[in-house]
Amino acid sequence: MIEKIAKDVHDLVILVHGFSASRLVMWPLAYRLRQDGFRVRQWSYLSLFGKIDSHAARLRTFLQSELGSERRIHIVAHSMGCIVVRAALQGTAISNLGRVVMLAPPNRGSPVADFVSRFAGWLLVPTRELASRPTSYVNLLGHRLNVDVGIIAAKYDMLIPVRNTSLPYQTRHEVVAGTHNSILFSSEIGSKVSTFLRSGEFSPHEWNSP
Numbered sequence: 121m122i123e124k125i126a127k128d129v130h131d132l133v134i135l136v137h138g139f140s141a142s143r144l145v146m147w148p149l150a151y152r153l154r155q156d157g158f159r160v161r162q163w164s165y166l167s168l169f170g171k172i173d174s175h176a177a178r179l180r181t182f183l184q185s186e187l188g189s190e191r192r193i194h195i196v197a198h199s200m201g202c203i204v205v206r207a208a209l210q211g212t213a214i215s216n217l218g219r220v221v222m223l224a225p226p227n228r229g230s231p232v233a234d235f236v237s238r239f240a241g242w243l244l245v246p247t248r249e250l251a252s253r254p255t256s257y258v259n260l261l262g263h264r265l266n267v268d269v270g271i272i273a274a275k276y277d278m279l280i281p282v283r284n285t286s287l288p289y290q291t292r293h294e295v296v297a298g299t300h301n302s303i304l305f306s307s308e309i310g311s312k313v314s315t316f317l318r319s320g321e322f323s324p325h326e327w328n329s330p
Contacts (some may be wrong), residue, residue, distance in 0.1 A: 133159065134163055137162075169245065172203055183217075187216070193216055194218040197225070221313050221317065228286070229258050263289060272309060274295075279300045296309060
C-alpha cells in the first residue's frame with residue numbers, strides 16, 4: 121500500500137486534537153506541515169463531554185460533505201482524537217483519504233482514564249470510553265482501516281503506555297523520546313509526520329532512492 125508522493129503535491133491535512141485540549145496545541149505541527157508544502161485545516165470538538173460516537177459522526181460528515189472535492193486528504197490526530205478518527209472511519213468509504221498518523225493514541229485504553237472514570241465518569245463520558253478494561257468502548261472498536269497508518273508513541277508518556285498505542289494493522293510504529301504532549305512541539309516529530317504522509321515511512325532513508 122506504501123507509495124511515493126511527489127513533494128510538489130499540496131495535499132490537505134486535517135489535524136484533530138485530544139482530550140481536554142483545543143486546536144491551539146496543534147498549531148506548532150500545523151506550522152511545520154505548512155512549511156513542508158501541505159495545506160492544513162484543524163477540526164475541533166468538545167472533547168471533555170459527549171460520546172466518542174457523536175464526535176465521530178460530526179467528523180465523518182465533515183470529511184464526506186466539506187472535503188469530498190479535495191484530491192487527497194490526510195489525517196493527523198493526537199491522543200483521544202485518534203480514537204475519534206478511528207470511529208469516524210469505521211465502515212466508511214472516504215475515497216480521497218490518503219494516510220493517517222496517530223500521535224500517542226490510547227488504542228488499547230488508558231490506565232489514567234480508568235482512575236478518572238471511577239470518580240467523574242458520569243460527567244466526563246470519554247474517560248469511561250477510553251478505559252483500558254477489555255469491555256470499554258475503545259477496546260471493542262473495530263480495527264481495520266484500509267489506509268497506511270503510522271503510530272508514534274512517546275517513551276515517557278505518563279498517560280498512555282507504549283504497549284497501549286499499537287494496532288494490529290499499523291503500517292509503521294515508532295517510539296520516540298518525549299511525553300504525551302511534548303511530541304506535539306517537536307520539530308523532529310513534525311518531520312516524521314510529514315515524511316510519513318508523503319511516503320508511508322517515518323524516516324526519509326527508508327524510501328528515498330538515489
